[in-house]
Amino acid sequence: MDHHTDFDQDQVSITVDDHHQEIVAAAAADSECESSNPDVEKFEFFTGNGMIRLDEEKNEHIVIKDSFLMGMRLLGKESDVVAIHKNLYSSRTGMVRMEAFRIFSAAVAEKCGGDANVKYAWYGGSRDELCxxxxxxxSRCKEPQNGVSHGIGIHLSPTNAAIDGAMLAEEDDNGLRHMLLCRVILGKPEVVSAGSGQFEPSSENFDSGIDNPLAPKKYIIWRAYMNSHIFPNYIISFRTPKNYYCVKPKSPSMKFPMLLNVLSNFLDPSRMKLISRYYKDFRENKINRSQLIRRLRQLIGDKLLISVIKMWKHKV
Structure with missing residues (x-):
């Protein structure tokens, strides 16, 4: 078995998303050719862990880089992809994990009528954690740094929302941040509301969680499945502006108590309860203004937030 070109062997159980097909095709077409870039010391944590650095001119590298920059949205123009490393899963443990992922993909596909609903997704963290x-x-489920939890599990970001995963990527001693690009078995997902303490499927009908059924920004893999339904394929190393996580939309201002009152007409009670708690934490100096705004944007979304403020301004 060739463990270096597995993508073209997994088609039976994989649903193609926006970038999956391009990555699959690029990986199948490109040969395993390690880049001769001299910055080897920066990445010995990865190369010493059974990974190989992709040549920047190879299509596989180009497709993943383009997908990442597109998912970074406006910050894509200010972000610099320094390296992409591929998991060769050539060790005995790696081969076992790859085979386990295949087996679970097939099992979920059989359960879901032939489609395991496998997607690519980003996971940000520290360099040591990713290694x-x-x-x-x-080994563990992290608390979300933005304060908004959608259940207890591993939270990943879809390929078109790389910026959300990047918010969790920690800068290393070389000024680089790193994210995993993983294949994830979603099966049949269920909606998990913000602030939920759910830690497993609500019934046998479901396999994973999402935050939004129409345009998900989070995939939630339950702890029991975190090492069978997630397979790390790549690590992307990049630089971004220091304040990349503090970018704010340009919009009119509005007093917060009034904003709370208006939002109550649009949001369900559970989200309003969370917003009230965040505001209470702000008033008690437990969080600062930028943290409050960031949590609001994560919970409400920029589109609704700006629309509500503009609507209120027109009425004043």
Whole structure:
């Protein structure tokens, strides 16, 4: 079995998303050719962990880079992809994990009528954490830094929302941040509301969680499945502006108590309860203004937030 070109062998159970097909095609077409870039010391954490650096001129590198920059939205123009490393899963443990992923993909596909609904997704963290995941798998479920939890599990970002995963990527001593690009078995997902303490499927009908059925920004893989339904394929290393996570939309201003009152007409009680709690934390100096705004944007979304403020301004 050729463990270096597995993408073209997985088609039976994979649903193609916006970038999946391009990555599959690029990986199948490109040969395993390690880049001769001299910055080897920066990435010995990865190359010493069974990974190979992709040549920047190879189509596989280009497709993943383009997908990442597109998912970074406006910050894509200010972001610099320094390297992409591929998991060769050539060790005995790696081969076992790859085979386990195949088996679970097939099992979920059979359960879901032939489609395991496998997607690519981003996962951000520290360099050491990502190396540990590559070597040993996921060991814990992190608390979301933005304060908005959609259940207890591994939270990943779809390929078109790389910026959300990048918010969790920690800068290393070389000024680089790193994210995993993983294949994820979603099966049949269920909607998990913000602030939920759910930690497993609500019934046998579901396999994973999402935050929004129409345009998901989060995939939630439950802890029991975190090492069978997630397979790390790549690590992308990049630089971004220091304040990349603090970019704010340009919009009119509005007093917060009034904003709360107006939002109550648009949001369900559970989200309003969370917003009230965030505001209480702000008033008690437990969080600062930028943290409050960031949590609001994550929970409400920029589009609704700006629309509500503009609508209120027109009425004043």
């Amino acid at each position: 540990e995941i590559i070597g040993y798998g996921f």
